[in-house]
Amino acid sequence: MICKGGANGRLSILIFHQVLPEPDPFRPEALDAETFHWQIALLAEHFNLLSLPEAMERLSQGTLPPKAVCVTFDDGYADNANVALPILLKHRVPATFFISTGYLDGGRMWHDTVIEAMRLMETDLLDLSDSLGQRFLTGSIHEKRRSTRRLIALLKNLDPSDRDALIQRIIEPVSSGLPTDLMMTSNQVRRLQKSGMVLGCHTVSHPIFTTVGIETVRQEIQQGRAELQSLLDESVTLFAYPNGRPFDDYQAEHVRLVRDLGFEAAFSTAGGVATRNADRWQLPRFSPWDRIPSRFMARLLLNAVNAASTRVPLS
Template sequence: MIKTLMSLASPAGPRARLSILIFHRVLEQPDPLFPGEIDRATFDAICTWLKSWFHVLPLDEAMVRLKRGDLPARAAAITFDDGYADNEVIALPILQKHGLPATFYIATGYLNGGRMWNDSVIEAIRLCPNGTLDLNGTPAAALGQLDMGSIEARRTAIGAVLSATKYLEPGERQQWADALQERSQAVLPTALMMNSAQVKALRSAGMLIGAHTMNHPILARLSPAKAEAEIADGRDALEALLGEPVRHFAYPNGKPVQDYDAASVAIVKRLGFDSAVSTAWGAASAGTDLHQVPRFSPWDRSRGRFGLRLLKNLIAGPEARL
């Protein structure tokens, strides 16, 4: 039933629509702190569903065919953002098992032992050995004392800190994360992100590698010069690593206006990327700007609900863009 409705919503040819799914991590086991995060078993099930409903294409092929107007019915692509090590360790074998291609957008500043600022916040609170976390006298003093007394309290604390820091200037954001780590007295993991060999392994396995800046900043909050440096330097690092052009880009955070702006889009086009993806919901159509392509993944965990939400996204109105 779902497949039939998807065929009607996305027929082959000029009226086709392209569904692009976005993922970040695939965990070995469910995370008590974030039970909604995708784990191995859930991702394996999702891949089974996607293969039964869609023609899953490599993203570069999908973009060419979208522009040309000859996509197959129920076209889709799979993407991952940021460059987490579990993408290569856990997600890749599952993708290979199902014969599915995917694109991995890498924030190169965190390769080889780096850690994204938000993960520093999450792990500092997760691993804090104390019942409270006192932030008075730190850059995060406005949050006062955070309750660490339960998993629910820690989850609430993480949400509060991330909300307060997400749109700060990158240097100030890192100061908050560093202060949290120092006050928490936690030893944070250093292998959350991929190393260079893992990025190469993904490419050798036939997966596509895309750029995602160096340090995952909010591009709309940067000067044009700083934004261009982040985008270009991230791409150049990947090209040096892989020995080939990197033609596709993902905007960090990815919401139009809020996270990237017209200047960001102009930079991406000027740097010669073939496509750029956002996190605006929707499915791409013949009229989509290839440098503002929407993406969406349902949060449901049952086959029926996951499929129906994908169908709803597929038939939704024009995607949000600048």
């Protein structure tokens, strides 16, 4: 089924986030350079890799090649430019990078702040029983990893202002040691552009749309696009929803807003493949997370079987 092209073509859109130089025990879900290299090599050998703008045009025209695949990255991590870009260029693979502009030039996403704070923690216990009703072991690496996962899951459900206030309390003992180079600089974003890569909007501060008001969402999208367009001196026409799960992270009103703001296409994290009649403002993407080549290829084939993208009713 993945071999179809033309009017019945199916487009697989892959999501990546970080590509680390070496594996990191505090970020076990992040790809390392060696793994990403063989994944891109397999994609380049067995699939037709398109830039996202070309794929969108050919999808609407019904002229997709068989085995069509696009590569995308979310958030704007510095390793995208330092580690992933050389691998992409080596294999002549185009990619689109969705950037949250508020973290450029020294910023940090909130969950990265938690991860790095836990890495630096020198005590054996983080006591948050007065705020979260829990205590977290922080003695060994394994304890820190388990506690980090639990803590992020709990913080994710808080109001952003309450979450950020609690994070400031957590990091106070280690704040001076936290990294300021996790996200791209403006020059690295321009380097991606000069290398032929496509840049898309991912808001300013990556809010989950269902946790904030619609006017905040509008401001985040408009400001993020304006900042990126100013940086690149070109139009930004593609958008990716933060977190990107339909209903949970964004809803119908947000889809309408993105469409009304004039984006040519927008992307979710619902699994499946894009077809010619898919909703152009919530196209599906998925992460091929397997670390064994045979399973990586099998997951691509399995995902392609799910031809229907998930839609939020636009009513």
